[in-house]
Amino acid sequence: MTQYSTDLHDLTVAQLATQLRSRKVSAVEVAQHFLARAKDSSLGAFLDLSEEVTLAKARAADARLAAGSAGVLEGVPIAHKDIFVTRDFVSTAGSKMLAGYRSPFDASVVSRLAAAGAVTLGKLNCDEFAMGSANENSAYGPVKNPWDTARTPGGSSGGSAAAVAARLTPAATGTDTGGSIRQPASFCGVTGIKPTYGRASRYGMVAFASSLDQAGPLARTAQDCALLLSSMCGPDPDRDSTSLDVPAEDFSLQLGDAIDGLRIGVPAEFFGEGLADDVRAAVDAALKQYMALGAKLVPISLPRTELSIPVYYIIAPAEASSNLSRFDGVKFGHRAANYTDLTDMYLQTRAEGFGDEVKRRIMIGTYVLSHGYYDAYYLQAQKIRRMIADDFQAAFKVCDVIAGPVAPTVAWKLGGHGNDPLADYLADIFTLPASLAGLPGMSLPVGFGADQMPVGLQLIGNHLTEARLLNVAHRFQQATDWHNAKPVV
Numbered sequence: 001m002t003q004y005s006t007d008l009h010d011l012t013v014a015q016l017a018t019q020l021r022s023r024k025v026s027a028v029e030v031a032q033h034f035l036a037r038a039k040d041s042s043l044g045a046f047l048d049l050s051e052e053v054t055l056a057k058a059r060a061a062d063a064r065l066a067a068g069s070a071g072v073l074e075g076v077p078i079a080h081k082d083i084f085v086t087r088d089f090v091s092t093a094g095s096k097m098l099a100g101y102r103s104p105f106d107a108s109v110v111s112r113l114a115a116a117g118a119v120t121l122g123k124l125n126c127d128e129f130a131m132g133s134a135n136e137n138s139a140y141g142p143v144k145n146p147w148d149t150a151r152t153p154g155g156s157s158g159g160s161a162a163a164v165a166a167r168l169t170p171a172a173t174g175t176d177t178g179g180s181i182r183q184p185a186s187f188c189g190v191t192g193i194k195p196t197y198g199r200a201s202r203y204g205m206v207a208f209a210s211s212l213d214q215a216g217p218l219a220r221t222a223q224d225c226a227l228l229l230s231s232m233c234g235p236d237p238d239r240d241s242t243s244l245d246v247p248a249e250d251f252s253l254q255l256g257d258a259i260d261g262l263r264i265g266v267p268a269e270f271f272g273e274g275l276a277d278d279v280r281a282a283v284d285a286a287l288k289q290y291m292a293l294g295a296k297l298v299p300i301s302l303p304r305t306e307l308s309i310p311v312y313y314i315i316a317p318a319e320a321s322s323n324l325s326r327f328d329g330v331k332f333g334h335r336a337a338n339y340t341d342l343t344d345m346y347l348q349t350r351a352e353g354f355g356d357e358v359k360r361r362i363m364i365g366t367y368v369l370s371h372g373y374y375d376a377y378y379l380q381a382q383k384i385r386r387m388i389a390d391d392f393q394a395a396f397k398v399c400d401v402i403a404g405p406v407a408p409t410v411a412w413k414l415g416g417h418g419n420d421p422l423a424d425y426l427a428d429i430f431t432l433p434a435s436l437a438g439l440p441g442m443s444l445p446v447g448f449g450a451d452q453m454p455v456g457l458q459l460i461g462n463h464l465t466e467a468r469l470l471n472v473a474h475r476f477q478q479a480t481d482w483h484n485a486k487p488v489v
């Protein structure tokens with residue numbers, strides 16, 4: 001049963017699925033292999049593991065493989081960002097507020113992947129309620145970047161990116177509200193995609209900013225992301241009213257198509273002051289590679305790029321302040337032990353349960369939504385949000401996809417931004433615009449910058465063009481080897 005050609009953890013999802021289907025290896029063997037790696041790791045990527053639960057799921061997968069009723073991902077281990085609620089594992093969303101919380105149901109994305117045969121390996125660390133860019137806002141400690149354990153893996157899906165990069169899991173789910181799949185993928189040298197807003201159901205994703213939150217996969221290759229995303233997406237009208245009424249799609253269908261004549265828009269605003277030289281060099285080299293593959297570079301402008309920071313940091317906290325009002329010590333999660341009356345119970349519970357960044361955002365959000373400030377901040381931000389979306393539509397008249405850096409620098413040192421939340425916010429500048437416009441965006445590894453830290457290229461497509469976007473990344477990965485580089489951990 002064990003004639004796999006290479007270490008199991010070096011196989012891609014596609015390769016693993018093939019080995020499992022041809023029964024060269026069993027789902028239980030695969031699960032045991034990854035469980036052992038996850039347990040041994042000191043990166044802090046996993047928040048919950050259960051050998052018993054995972055092996056039971058693997059045995060069920062083996063039974064389906066034996067019976068010939070296997071799904072496309074049958075037996076492939078997948079770990080979930082702790083923002084997704086799961087019945088069989090604790091779901092904390094990186095917060096003390098939900099310490100030890102067990103959900104009575106699985107998130108739609110989790111149950112869809114399970115229906116395709118994926119075996120849940122465990123839950124992955126993330127910033128508290130997905131608020132952050134460095135995983136340092138997790139109540140359960142930061143995750144370490146496997147390329148340099150003194151550095152951040154990025155955030156908020158830092159556990160997902162680190163676990164995939166360190167081969168603790170073949171793939172992981174993440175969520176992206178303002179960059180939380182793309183930026184950690186870039187910082188850890190893996191591939192990740194955030195689909196069009198509404199593609200994947202938000203049911204069972206602990207809500208941060210509902211008009212922005214989207215689920216997506218992180219894996220080593222675009223091909224694997226296509227495979228996973230195909231199982232994750234599709235309408236969910238009864239449970240998420242913002243899920244798009246477009247049928248589930250096979251995002252692998254365009255993989256391998258030629259990209260001759262593809263028009264790649266290069267936004268001037270993504271290459272200005274503030275972009276570190278090492279990131280610029282790796283991104284420029286990737287663009288040259290695309291030209292060698294037959295693509296044409298088209299200079300474009302996204303003139304309101306800078307405004308995406310104030311706009312996002314008004315809209316996201318506004319929605320968060322409303323979403324997080326449910327954590328009041330009554331329905332679920334933490335409740336303070338000592339209080340005098342009901343109001344005091346709310347106050348003590350929330351003071352104890354939430355971390356500093358979450359409190360900061362609840363205060364900002366409440367402020368910008370309050371009478372007298374709503375027009376000046378929230379409404380204004382919504383108007384500019386629309387203009388940012390319009391700028392993309394103007395750009396897509398002259399190009400097919402947009403390419404640029406994911407972040408201005410490579411992963412910084414843990415603690416490197418000190419106590420300065422603005423430094424984190426500013427580093428989101430290149431991922432926020434696509435989020436505000438609801439567009440699909442991805443990151444693929446395209447080289448290394450200073451201190452041998454990975455650099456990702458961001459690709460942004462128009463609404464519902466994920467299949468093309470994934471092929472554009474796939475063509476690059478067929479011609480280069482960056483996605484195969486692995487950290488020594």
Ligand code: GLN
Pocket residue numbers: 130131132133155156175176177178179180181208316428
């Ligand atoms: N870094 C951004 C924030 O802190 C984005 C987070 C995300 O996409 N979840 O809000």
